[in-house]
Amino acid sequence: MVRLLRFDGVQRSVHWLNALLFGALIFTGIPLYFGSFFGVIFPRHEIQEIHLWTGLMLPLPIVVSLLGPWGRRMRQDLHRCSYWSKAELRWLWTLGRERIDLDKYNPGQKANGLFIGAAIIVLWVSGYVLQWFRFFPVSWREGATVTHDFWAFAVFVVVAGHIFMALTHREAMVSMLKGTVSEKWAQTHAKEWVDEESAT
Amino acid sequence: MNDESLVRAGKTPVGRRMFLGLVALGAAGVAFGSQVQKLVGNKLGSGIASLLPGGDHFRIYTISGGFPTISTDKYQLKVSGLVDTPLTLSFSDLQSLPSIHMVKGFQCVTGWRVNNVPWKGVPLSHILKMVGAHSDAVAVSFDSYDNTDSESLLIDQAHLADVIVAYEMYGQTVTREHGGPVRLVVPQMYGYKSLKWLSGIRVVNHVEPGFWEQNGYPVNGWLDGSTGVTNPTPRLS
Numbered sequence: 001m002v003r004l005l006r007f008d009g010v011q012r013s014v015h016w017l018n019a020l021l022f023g024a025l026i027f028t029g030i031p032l033y034f035g036s037f038f039g040v041i042f043p044r045h046e047i048q049e050i051h052l053w054t055g056l057m058l059p060l061p062i063v064v065s066l067l068g069p070w071g072r073r074m075r076q077d078l079h080r081c082s083y084w085s086k087a088e089l090r091w092l093w094t095l096g097r098e099r100i101d102l103d104k105y106n107p108g109q110k111a112n113g114l115f116i117g118a119a120i121i122v123l124w125v126s127g128y129v130l131q132w133f134r135f136f137p138v139s140w141r142e143g144a145t146v147t148h149d150f151w152a153f154a155v156f157v158v159v160a161g162h163i164f165m166a167l168t169h170r171e172a173m174v175s176m177l178k179g180t181v182s183e184k185w186a187q188t189h190a191k192e193w194v195d196e197e198s199a200t
Numbered sequence: 201m202n203d204e205s206l207v208r209a210g211k212t213p214v215g216r217r218m219f220l221g222l223v224a225l226g227a228a229g230v231a232f233g234s235q236v237q238k239l240v241g242n243k244l245g246s247g248i249a250s251l252l253p254g255g256d257h258f259r260i261y262t263i264s265g266g267f268p269t270i271s272t273d274k275y276q277l278k279v280s281g282l283v284d285t286p287l288t289l290s291f292s293d294l295q296s297l298p299s300i301h302m303v304k305g306f307q308c309v310t311g312w313r314v315n316n317v318p319w320k321g322v323p324l325s326h327i328l329k330m331v332g333a334h335s336d337a338v339a340v341s342f343d344s345y346d347n348t349d350s351e352s353l354l355i356d357q358a359h360l361a362d363v364i365v366a367y368e369m370y371g372q373t374v375t376r377e378h379g380g381p382v383r384l385v386v387p388q389m390y391g392y393k394s395l396k397w398l399s400g401i402r403v404v405n406h407v408e409p410g411f412w413e414q415n416g417y418p419v420n421g422w423l424d425g426s427t428g429v430t431n432p433t434p435r436l437s
Contacts, residue, residue: 088211139234140311
């Protein structure tokens with residue numbers, strides 16, 4: 001049985017480091033956000049420090065993996081996420097009801113990746129404004145508060161959806177643990193990619 | 201794989217545009233989120249706005265690891281320092297003094313804001329007059345029941361008409377979480393100047409920087425900027 005490499009070691013490390021960092025940020029963000037509305041007593045200062053340092057590190061795995069000589073597949077896949085056909089857009093629009101030959105990642109997965117990438121930048125920058133607020137005008141601090149809260153909510157929803165999809169699509173999830181998928185799976189879920197791989 | 205092969209396959213950098221669009225949306229949120237929030241608040245009323253993320257709600261912090269619980273019967277406000285007649289005021293003493301009612305926005309230095317908060321309390325200037333604050337006094341220091349927080353205002357700032365010793369918020373006794381039963385309210389300055397759980401007022405001859413000022417916040421917490429100014433400068437309006 002032929003197996004195709006979907007995620008190399010670098011990509012898997014980046015994914016799980018991201019998962020760890022996002023997990024820690026959500027876990028500490030919930031009390032920081034809700035605790036302050038209800039006046040819950042918790043070690044706020046310590047949790048705030050964890051949230052801050054985890055947040056500052058958040059872009060590192062992706063940036064380091066993309067820039068180094070080890071990042072060939074990361075860069076290739078970034079490229080895949082950037083380029084879309086009209087059919088892929090229709091697929092996203094119809095939530096996958098239209099049958100097309102899918103790329104290595106389906107349009108939903110591409111959109112997820114793009115959203116998380118953008119969210120990292122937006123949350124990092126708005127978080128920076130919140131932490132080092134004195135360098136920014138008050139209206140920016142207010143904007144950063146709204147933006148950070150709103151995007152955090154969106155990330156929470158998207159991450160929950162991502163986990164749900166992973167748990168209900170076993171082979172795709174296992175490929176993020178072991179790296180490979182069966183050719184049979186790839187023929188069904190990533191036909192365009194299989195054709196491309198066999199052409200080279 | 202290169203750009204050319206993708207172009208041949210009829211693909212365009214739509215994803216890149218989506219990504220940049222999202223980042224631009226986030227940047228616009230930081231730059232204009234404050235106006236959008238005000239607009240939404242005005243359109244929907246602060247009830248609904250308070251349910252939205254980032255919206256119109258207080259964030260409640262404690263710096264001492266807890267909220268001091270003080271009943272209105274036991275509450276005491278000590279007024280001392282450079283005064284003719286030091287006083288200790290009970291909660292009912294405060295209620296019997298001339299009071300003002302005001303509706304003001306509450307702005308935190310870190311960027312959250314609550315609009316239209318109704319307060320009732322005794323103007324600080326009235327209390328300073330009652331005790332006969334000396335004319336050579338420079339500043340007023342404030343102590344808190346949490347034994348951690350402290351604040352200070354220049355004597356001229358302390359005499360601003362809207363600086364009050366508040367005992368009602370939203371028409372009820374100020375709650376414990378909001379610094380009750382009695383707190384200071386300085387609406388022209390950032391929230392940290394409005395000391396919670398007020399226990400003492402001392403008229404003094406020099407500025408004693410408060411808890412937050414010792415942690416880097418400006419002594420003058422004027423809302424309209426000047427946050428970089430760490431030297432106390434009197435300014436009246």
